[in-house]
Amino acid sequence: MTLGNVEGGGFGRLSHRVKDNVYMIGRRGFIYTAPWIATGTTRPPSAALLLAVGSGRFSVRVGDGEIEAGAVLVPPFVPRALSARDVPVVGFHVTPSAGCYAALGQLMAGRVRPLERSWFSGFDDDLDALFHGHFPAGGAPALYQAVLREPFDHLEAPPRGDPRGERIRALLEQQPELTLSQLADQLGMSYFWASRLMREVFGMSLRDYKAWRKLQRVFELLHSRRSLTDIAHAAGFTDSAHLSRTYQRWFGQPPSYSRNRNHVRILRCW
Numbered sequence: 001m002t003l004g005n006v007e008g009g010g011f012g013r014l015s016h017r018v019k020d021n022v023y024m025i026g027r028r029g030f031i032y033t034a035p036w037i038a039t040g041t042t043r044p045p046s047a048a049l050l051l052a053v054g055s056g057r058f059s060v061r062v063g064d065g066e067i068e069a070g071a072v073l074v075p076p077f078v079p080r081a082l083s084a085r086d087v088p089v090v091g092f093h094v095t096p097s098a099g100c101y102a103a104l105g106q107l108m109a110g111r112v113r114p115l116e117r118s119w120f121s122g123f124d125d126d127l128d129a130l131f132h133g134h135f136p137a138g139g140a141p142a143l144y145q146a147v148l149r150e151p152f153d154h155l156e157a158p159p160r161g162d163p164r165g166e167r168i169r170a171l172l173e174q175q176p177e178l179t180l181s182q183l184a185d186q187l188g189m190s191y192f193w194a195s196r197l198m199r200e201v202f203g204m205s206l207r208d209y210k211a212w213r214k215l216q217r218v219f220e221l222l223h224s225r226r227s228l229t230d231i232a233h234a235a236g237f238t239d240s241a242h243l244s245r246t247y248q249r250w251f252g253q254p255p256s257y258s259r260n261r262n263h264v265r266i267l268r269c270w
Contacts, residue, residue: 070117
């Protein structure tokens, strides 16, 4: 789906009324708000809790199925299309650095999971303030944590994961360039079991994990004065065209849209 000549494809149609807002919550993730979204298939590397602002409902298409809801949990790297035309949406995006990431992944079990929007009614005023860009940046991290705790109060707690999960997290933080064979050697397990543990802990392959690390570097630099070519090279992409193609596939919008202050307002919250 596209919007003809509107920059950003499935975003930006109502920027003249309400801009998109990005509340950057350090390395844990970010909150993204938008008044209008309609994308083709995207594959973001972060897990997300998507909430409609108010009583509207949006749809998430996965494969041949479609979910219509006011609240959903979406795992990382799951191909899906989002349609929220004139439905304000606030997305709480969660990276592997977030403390709740592993438990949230177990809660979703690799599938898009619709939730009851009423569970989040106590946050309605906050969501409206986020959407309009009026929420104080300093309070966004606490709100981010509070909203993400809500699914755990209503859904069955996930089983405890493999105790080696913290070990694999530490190794990849210290040595992000490890191959799967090297990781298996350091964990004292086979290549097969290291691959399986990666998916259990992160909900993604090692290749996808490394793609996320690139994205993290892009986020750190995207709103600087550096050119897209400089950012691409610093993050490990071949060139700006490679970065733009990957970013478009992840988010349904080019990085140039995310940098355009006519469409997007950036708030740093740490």
